[in-house]
Amino acid sequence: EVQLVESGGVVVQPGGSLRLSCAASGFVFDDYTMHWVRQVPGKGLEWVALIDWGGISTYYADSVKGRFTISRDNSRNSLYLQMNSLTTEDTALYYCVKDDYGPFDHWGQGTLVTVSS
Amino acid sequence: EIVMTQSPVTLSVSPGERATLSCRASQSISTNLAWYQQKPGQAPRLLIYAASTRATGIPARFSGSGSGTEFTLTISSLQSEDFAVYYCQQYKNWTFGQGTKVEIK
Numbered sequence: 001e002v003q004l005v006e007s008g009g010v011v012v013q014p015g016g017s018l019r020l021s022c023a024a025s026g027f028v029f030d031d032y033t034m035h036w037v038r039q040v041p042g043k044g045l046e047w048v049a050l051i052d053w054g055g056i057s058t059y060y061a062d063s064v065k066g067r068f069t070i071s072r073d074n075s076r077n078s079l080y081l082q083m084n085s086l087t088t089e090d091t092a093l094y095y096c097v098k099d100d101y102g103p104f105d106h107w108g109q110g111t112l113v114t115v116s117s
Numbered sequence: 118e119i120v121m122t123q124s125p126v127t128l129s130v131s132p133g134e135r136a137t138l139s140c141r142a143s144q145s146i147s148t149n150l151a152w153y154q155q156k157p158g159q160a161p162r163l164l165i166y167a168a169s170t171r172a173t174g175i176p177a178r179f180s181g182s183g184s185g186t187e188f189t190l191t192i193s194s195l196q197s198e199d200f201a202v203y204y205c206q207q208y209k210n211w212t213f214g215q216g217t218k219v220e221i222k
Contacts, residue, residue, distance in 0.1 A: 044214075045206075045216075062118070100166075102151070103151040104161075105166075107161055108160065
């Protein structure tokens with residue numbers, strides 16, 4: 001059974017930094033591209049970033065480019081999101097998502113990031 | 118950026134009735150389109166990919182159609198568990214529509 005378990009979400013002040021983690025199991029992690037998707041509570045879904053299976057290629061939404069960095073450690077079956085220069089607009093539930101060569105076939109339950117003074 | 122526009126924003130339907138949800142892409146995406154269902158307090162669940170292929174375990178009452186820029190998700194006979202928010206997504210560069218909430222009439 002595929003499992004994606006996010007962690008690291010906390011309350012952080014504007015301008016602060018945070019690192020989210022996602023522990024993956026139940027599939028061959030280094031065969032798949034992975035993503036982060038976020039959702040402001042009560043609002044829609046926003047794609048944030050992706051990293052290819054080998055960790056070579058990364059892409060970012062314009063809203064986070066230059067501030068967020070996606071990475072992975074295939075030896076630990078783990079995905080990460082380093083978030084810097086956080087603003088209140090980054091407050092959201094962050095999902096770790098597995099890409100099945102196109103569609104997003106498995107989602108974690110999310111970790112909540114709150115940016116507030 | 119490819120913009121995905123869903124309509125209507127809210128759809129009121131009685132149980133047992135048919136629901137038709139629309140999704141439009143700002144440029145052609147061929148059939149690189151997925152539909153997701155999200156219930157309160159839950160993560161989204163993949164329903165349809167490649168515009169018309171049901172994901173594993175998805176009931177046959179869910180069907181998808183379309184290509185290019187116009188897409189449709191049809192729920193043939195709404196069950197109580199189908200009342201939720203539905204999102205379309207193009208996976209050429211991963212943007213989502215704003216969602217359609219299917220509520221009980």
